Amino acid sequence: MDLEQRVGRLITFGTYLSIGLLVLGVALMATGGRSPLDPPPAFDPASIPGALAAGRPEGFLWLGLIAAIATPSARVVASLVGYVARHEPMMAGISVVILAVIVVGVALGLASGRAVTP
Amino acid sequence: MEAGVPLLVGGAAAGLFGSLLGLGGGILIVPLLTIGVLGFSLPIREAVGVSLVSVIVTSGASAGVYLQRHVANLRLGMLLELFTATGALVGGTIAFLVPDRLLSGLFTFLLVYTGLSMLRTRTDTEAPVDLPDADGPATDAASAPPSAGDGTAADGRTAEAARPTLAARVSGPGYLVRDIPRGVVGASFAGVVSALLGIGGGLIKVPVMHLLMGVPIRVATSTSNLMIGITASASAVIYLLRGGIDPYVAGPTAVGVFVGATIGSRTVHRVDVRLLRWLFVAVLLYTAFEMGRRALGV
Numbered sequence: 001m002d003l004e005q006r007v008g009r010l011i012t013f014g015t016y017l018s019i020g021l022l023v024l025g026v027a028l029m030a031t032g033g034r035s036p037l038d039p040p041p042a043f044d045p046a047s048i049p050g051a052l053a054a055g056r057p058e059g060f061l062w063l064g065l066i067a068a069i070a071t072p073s074a075r076v077v078a079s080l081v082g083y084v085a086r087h088e089p090m091m092a093g094i095s096v097v098i099l100a101v102i103v104v105g106v107a108l109g110l111a112s113g114r115a116v117t118p
Numbered sequence: 119m120e121a122g123v124p125l126l127v128g129g130a131a132a133g134l135f136g137s138l139l140g141l142g143g144g145i146l147i148v149p150l151l152t153i154g155v156l157g158f159s160l161p162i163r164e165a166v167g168v169s170l171v172s173v174i175v176t177s178g179a180s181a182g183v184y185l186q187r188h189v190a191n192l193r194l195g196m197l198l199e200l201f202t203a204t205g206a207l208v209g210g211t212i213a214f215l216v217p218d219r220l221l222s223g224l225f226t227f228l229l230v231y232t233g234l235s236m237l238r239t240r241t242d243t244e245a246p247v248d249l250p251d252a253d254g255p256a257t258d259a260a261s262a263p264p265s266a267g268d269g270t271a272a273d274g275r276t277a278e279a280a281r282p283t284l285a286a287r288v289s290g291p292g293y294l295v296r297d298i299p300r301g302v303v304g305a306s307f308a309g310v311v312s313a314l315l316g317i318g319g320g321l322i323k324v325p326v327m328h329l330l331m332g333v334p335i336r337v338a339t340s341t342s343n344l345m346i347g348i349t350a351s352a353s354a355v356i357y358l359l360r361g362g363i364d365p366y367v368a369g370p371t372a373v374g375v376f377v378g379a380t381i382g383s384r385t386v387h388r389v390d391v392r393l394l395r396w397l398f399v400a401v402l403l404y405t406a407f408e409m410g411r412r413a414l415g416v
Contacts, residue, residue, distance in 0.1 A: 004185045005186050007185055007192065008183070009186065010182075011181055011182035015182060022376075025369045026369045026370050029122065036122050036125060036366045036367045040364035040365060040367075042361060043359070043361055061365035061368070065365060068178070068372065069174060069351045069358065070351075071174070072178075073348070076196070090284075097200055098196065098348060101207055101352060102348075102352055102355070104207060105206075105210065105353070108356055109355050109357075112359070112360050
């Protein structure tokens with residue numbers, strides 16, 4: 001199996017994982033009478049384990065959304081490992097810089113998130 | 119939960135088109151969520167956040183298949199998404215500062231120009247003399263890099279001895295990538311637009327790769343699908359952490375998009391490229407109409 005196939009499988013796995021979690025969340029929305037028109041819950045990563053344990057839809061929905069957003073970055077990490085193993089410094093360097101851009105995005109999001117939180 | 123059914127159906131339709139055309143589907147999701155056709159409407163910023171998540175799912179559903187079939191060009195995609203991600207970072211940061219109507223007007227012009235360009239250059243790029251298989255059916259070797267993983271070039275020389283250029287490194291058999299600088303500019307712009315409007319940026323990246331960089335249309339659309347994930351996630355994380363994504367809307371929409379995109383990725387090889395191009399142009403013009411209305415405030 002070459003790098004493209006391994007990376008492709010990782011993307012597929014991450015996508016199915018996130019979709020599985022989202023489907024569970026949507027099913028719990030349906031059975032629990034939740035509507036897309038309801039006020040949205042605040043994003044609080046610390047509350048996700050509790051929501052999962054209690055079977056609340058927002059726990060599965062948040063985790064599914066996180067998995068979806070993280071899957072492309074996981075693909076870049078897998079590509080980085082593959083290019084390092086194949087001694088391709090240029091592509092490995094590109095992978096590192098892409099990951100650095102994502103890290104900067106997380107930092108900016110955390111900073112701006114704190115700025116808009118009352 | 120009745121309000122979730124239109125989200126599932128609308129998401130499925132958007133995912134199907136996104137997968138077939140190399141778009142993220144966001145170009146349909148944002149209007150669906152904002153113009154009230156689903157029975158309710160969201161503020162544009164919330165729709166953008168939901169759309170970004172949905173286009174990531176679209177990317178994942180189809181990009182995994184395209185990569186495993188060697189249709190998408192991983193090297194070219196990673197080179198360009200370095201710049202789409204940087205652009206998305208900038209766009210996500212300034213998303214709340216740019217006047218929406220001004221941006222909509224510029225975007226309308228871009229859409230019309232791109233659609234007309236796709237129609238005008240059709241005969242020039244359909245079957246170039248030196249690239250007889252440019253738009254032909256994808257094969258397992260359709261977008262493999264020019265050198266093998268063991269460092270040996272296709273003609274038997276070592277990679278070191280051959281010293282391939284950057285363009286050669288990211289090219290595939292049957293085509294040589296050209297004009298990387300303009301591709302970089304286009305990719306960066308696509309990233310900014312993606313973050314501002316909640317689209318994957320495929321409607322910019324596909325013409326840039328196909329028309330400017332000489333990439334066959336099928337490789338361009340599948341590589342665009344691959345790039346959309348990183349492009350959208352770079353700004354989606356900002357929206358998520360700012361509280362700009364509603365999970366009760368994003369969940370049903372993303373599930374619908376996944377279903378549609380899965381169907382699209384399994385039927386794209388049976389779709390006539392000429393039909394694909396016409397569909398692409400039709401979507402461009404439809405979106406131009408919507409964006410033009412937004413720009414004019416009607």
